[in-house]
Amino acid sequence: MSIHPLFLVPGSWDEWRDWLAAHGPDIAGIVIGLIVIRLVFRGVFGRFLREAASRAARARREDPEAVQKRADTLLSTLDWLFTLFLLFVGLALVLDQFDIQVSALIAGVGVAGVAIGLGTQTLIKDVINGFFILVEGQYAVGDTVTVGGATGEVIEINPRRTVVRDAEGNLHSIPNSAITVAVNLTPSLSRLRFDIEVPFRESETARALVADVGAGLSRDMGDSLAAPPRIALQRMATDADVCMTVVAEVRPQDRWEVEVELRRRLKRRFEAEKVDLAFPVGGATVPRATPAP
Template sequence: MTDGMINGCKTDGFLCATFLKMLPDAAWASLAATAITIALILVIGFIVRNVVHRLIGRVVSRAATGSALTGRFRKNSGATDGIDALLNERRKQRAETMGSVLKHIASIVILGTAVLTVLDRLTIPIAPLLTSVGILGVAIGFGAQELVKDFIAGMFMLLEDQYGVGDVIDAGAAVGTVEAVTLRVTRLRDADGRVWYVRNGTITRIGNESQGWSRAYLDVPVAYDSDIVMVRLLLEQVAEELWADPAFRESLIVEQPSVFGVEQLSDSSLVFRVSAKTLPARQAEVARELRLRVKAALDGAGIAITA
């Protein structure tokens, strides 16, 4: 291998041949020039890797701090701050995860190329090595199909922003709040406190209750002999008061609550429905407040809520 390195160094058209001319003794000079060339290849490889990582970091930083609001939500200035914070956090998490993946890929490609170049400089045959690695890769691919499936599904999930940390999702196998998202698994915590680890490749459909906005519904059953006009006016008054309350308009509600009127006719009651569009995953808080205010308004008017 030493003779091959010396001969290869003599015929090198750039680095190694240049160092060879600078050193007096041919045998020693060839080995020294080869060693210097290998060291330079490795140094350049690490420098390029660090530069690429720095560029990826800048791109990720810009993507994470970009504007996340849509025109629809800008119209509702009271809820802008809350939606802005949530969407920016989602963008930041997605950008950081994708940045980590890109950095790993860049490291593998750049350092792998540098190692192959060094092996070639050492006159180690690369073709059989690449063939062996290819065969090994195929074997590992067959044995790790599920793992590859999980990673591919995780990549598309991140690129499409299907869900993020803090979202309440129905993943089929489990329903809960997302606590962590990786390329391989998604970690959920359900209402009972159990932690579920769901492989991304096994998720065939996602129901996201927290993306963009949520909706709070409240069905109000009243007796058939109730004054329908009065009930509707009372519910509309409650909706207007809730929308006018700064504690809710600025941090919980996206649009003014709507009264749909009689939504259903049951055996014993007329059912009115009140709907409110809220910030993601905040519908339960708004629904509880609506129940309290509707109950107080109907009690004040002497209208009973039926079963």
């Protein structure tokens, strides 16, 4: 069968029909097979990655939402790379149907191939740096960061670049190879911290009450807390009173809700147990209300 020298396709309708009858099913099978492989990869690997991220969040006491977001970003990047690999494989298999050997084609480009290789050095650096950004969890889509001289919300991360939208709405496209320092302004956990004052004679009782209230709050608001609230520091406030510092690691977006609820529960519990409680504010102490007898 003669092959059109320019388009590498049959030169007459009869040859077209014969060629499609001989090679069409193979080409269709290649395309369908690659599509199925990609869908299976995204489904199976995506499920595995999300489950692994969920386990890691529990083990490290990190914000599950932030870890899941990082996993989704990594999945989209790996899916992009795997799709490029499948396209290359598919192109090689289809060219084989035209009796074109990919190895011979690559050898034939000669000097052009060398030039392309030199030109892709920066691209390779972008991909490598982008891979480490994702694996190390330096930042993820939705985080507020400072990278490459731009500060704003991360809109997109792919193997080649990071896209950031600043406060004025401008989009900054930054090659991953140009990112030498990344500042993530969206920490996964925020520390809640405030002081309480109790009589020295009630300090041990106060410790037990804080631990009990913290355990109850952790049961009710576990998604917002990395660990139950606890007393991290104790010092003398006056000759008769001690100052205790209550701390807790919480999700940044839930910080104020958790603090208000914790203060409310502490106040109610201390009143129920008839233990004097005060909340120092700005170096002064809000007068405590002595529990009714």
